[in-house]
Amino acid sequence: MNILSYAILGLIDKERITGYDLTKRFNASVADFWSANQSQIYPELKKLVQARLIEYEVVIQGEVLEKKLYSITAEGQEVLKKWMLEEDPALPQSKDVFKLRIYLAEQLTKEQLLDKLLKRQQQCVNLLNRYQSKFKDYTDLPVPPVQLGDYILLKGAMAQLEAQLGWLEESINYIETLPNGQTEK
Amino acid sequence: MNILSYAILGLIDKERITGYDLTKRFNASVADFWSANQSQIYPELKKLVQARLIEYEVVIQGEVLEKKLYSITAEGQEVLKKWMLEEDPALPQSKDVFKLRIYLAEQLTKEQLLDKLLKRQQQCVNLLNRYQSKFKDYTDLPVPPVQLGDYILLKGAMAQLEAQLGWLEESINYIETLPNGQTEK
DNA sequence: GCGAGCATGTAAACAGTTACATGATTCC
């Protein structure tokens, strides 16, 4: 059982769902901390059915299109609850090409470096806007249990982006004070 | 050419280095935004030599131990500079088991959830302390070009951790106000 | 009727992790 299979188990426990919607879910709400492609999800669902941790009901969409609505089994719920109580691993390290390039800043001129930072700033602003508009949907507090995690994590993602924006602002200011040629080797 | 090979190229350009030290470097200074195992680095070095982007000199350590000191070639420098100017990809998504479990918060009792958050808080404090002591080494500003990226990224990593700590604090307070049973499904 | 999106899957290639394997050096 890899982590992905527990993620799938947890999402199916939230609601009965098809493989297709599960994939979309991974690339929407869960995207900030987990992701998976279709080509990973379908084989994983198959394995979980074989392990009797989930089961499915075939539902007819329209005239003939068969879709599989998955739900968690009692055994699946047990396995999930047990996994939830395991110790969390160390803080994850993300791989970030932008940061890698900043680390190699001496390869760039002052202008090229500033350009990179400004573009990242724009990316952060765009994502923060999306998160903020999603946040507006949480009007009635306290949020119900099934949405609690989503709500807390959304706040976390926004806090992270705001911090990154503050850092970018500060770094841009710092680099602008450097004389030309003081970034290159 | 995968990203790892550019990372290696950039690090070798900073200083002549052995595969062994390169590995350590990946798991120390670069760890916040890139990582690699020995078993990935050695084959990659071989490929880069074959592509004539790096070359090595055999140095004798002690009596007989041969170590390879790698340095970048002119062609390697060109390839690296070109890559540095490519467009950065979208904001990266890290995979974070802790956050995944928080998303599935309805599986946990209030106490279990708070316990998770408190443990993460401790992890953040520990890492922040390490970063802060590393930060103290930068006494004479402005930093020289080869250290500029390192310096800026260190500040970024600290800002991210501080933001995460703020979020954890806030989340713990929020959850504590919820009545028992208001986290579980 | 057509195009976007719904729906399920497989194959091949690539990236990354864990484990194995060997031997020298340095410091105590």
Place this chain on the structure above:
DNA sequence: GGAATCATGTAACTGTTTACATGCTCGC
């Protein structure tokens, strides 16, 4: 002499991405 660390590499496995492959449905 022994232990930690320096130093280089390979093998097997797992995880992830990209591309392929097929067909239906819904709204215009």
